[in-house]
Amino acid sequence: MLSYRINVIGAGSWGSALASLLAQNNNETILWGRDSDQITEIKKTGKNDNYLPNIQLDKNLNYSCDFDSICQCDALVIATPSKSLRYFLKRIKKIVNKPPPLVLTAKGLEPQTNKFSHQVVGEEMGDDFDFAILSGPTFAIEVAHKLPTATTIAATNKKLSEKLVSVFKSDYFRPYSSCDIMGVQIGGALKNVFAIAAGICDGLHLGNNAMAALINRANIEMLKFAKIYDCQPETIMGLSGMGDLILTCSADMSRNRTFGKKIAGGLDILKFNRENKTTIEGINTTDAIYNLAKKHKIQMPITQSVYNVLHNNLDPKTAVIELMNRETKPEL
Structure with a gap:
């Protein structure tokens, strides 16, 4: 039985590796990419050779270029560079009245404003919006190869952090929960x-x-x-x-x-x-x-x-x- 609907924005190396992990964990997961040719090719081959050469993504993973459809879920991972975070937050707001909790993976500041991700989220979604930061010593290619990896998931509340830890955890991917949003961002x-x-x-x-x-x-x-x-x-x-x-x-x-x-x-x-x-x-x-x-x-x-x-x-x-x-x- 599929336990959790968690979709991933960004069909690069990190987005693809995380989406495959989530699908393998028996979650209902869609990987979204803006390039329809790329998504069509991944659907056909089960591989994202532009970013993760010769790696078979999980067979349960679904793919889409339809942004509206992926926003209807329990949680949404944004696996894109810091410079595009605000753009995607604005798109999400237009589609759903009550957006799902977000998991942010970018390690950096918004170039235009030099603001941390939590500040951008606060400005666009409100200070009481629930989200998490996934960060740690991780290379996407090693996660995709299912090599042992440990990371931190810091969220705006303990319940969300612990839920996401259970969603991401596998026999090769070990997240630890935290509520120190700022500390995790500083390290990353x-x-x-x-x-x-x-x-x-x-x-x-x-x-x-x-x-x-x-x-x-x-x-x-x-x-x-x-x-x-x-x-x-x-x-x-x-x-x-x-x-x-x-x-x-x-x-x-x-x-x-x-x-x-x-x-x-x-x-x-x-x-x-x-x-x-x-x-x-x-x-x-x-x-x-x-x-x-x-x-x-x-x-x-x-x-x-x-x-x-x-x-x-x-x-x-x-x-x-x-x-x-x-x-x-x-x-x-």
Whole structure:
């Protein structure tokens, strides 16, 4: 018996992996995509080779390009980049008088406003609207391959978080419940900034000692930033914070880390920004976090260095020297 109607917006790698997981868990799930040719091909082959090559999606998964029909459900996953969240919220509002709870998966801030996802949801859906954030150390391809994965689902209330944990949980996907919405978002967003730094570190061949120090001090910057919003420090030390930071800084599948390596190799950043079509969440996030830290008078030297490399033409090697030559201080 099908237990829960939970649909997924976004037929990219993450949306497809989550939709297949949900269908396998005996939920009634539809994967929505805007490209009718893509959806037709996935229906025919059971594969989304553009994003998850040679992976068979669950046979119980359904597909659609009809946006109106997918909004009639118990919960709705939005697996699209941060820049399109507001657009989809507006569409959902027009279709249903009482929208279902949402599960947001993007790790970043809205580029136009530098607002976190919960702020965008509050503006569009109201402050009392129920939603959740799914975040943690996850690569879509590994979830699609059914490799062991742990993550966090933070929701506006405990009941929703626990319900979603039961809906997503499988023998290879283990979610943990939380109500620290802001803390989970901070980890997911800031790790993109530090992944760029990690890519630069690796690209300059600075060694394992430097990488370990970078990840540790990046986590300290996360904790400092989280204090602004009274987040739980345990969240920053958990899967959505430290866990995601370690994964994104150490694995070449990270787009932000790869971008950092290209910078170390002499990438023309201005040209890249003009021509690149792939979303690098860390670029916009660096701008937003740098300015918020400046506003609240918080010292975040790694974030500042990445910002200066991206926007002030600071040579990456010079950035490393400046970080190492900062005035000495107690560790904590």
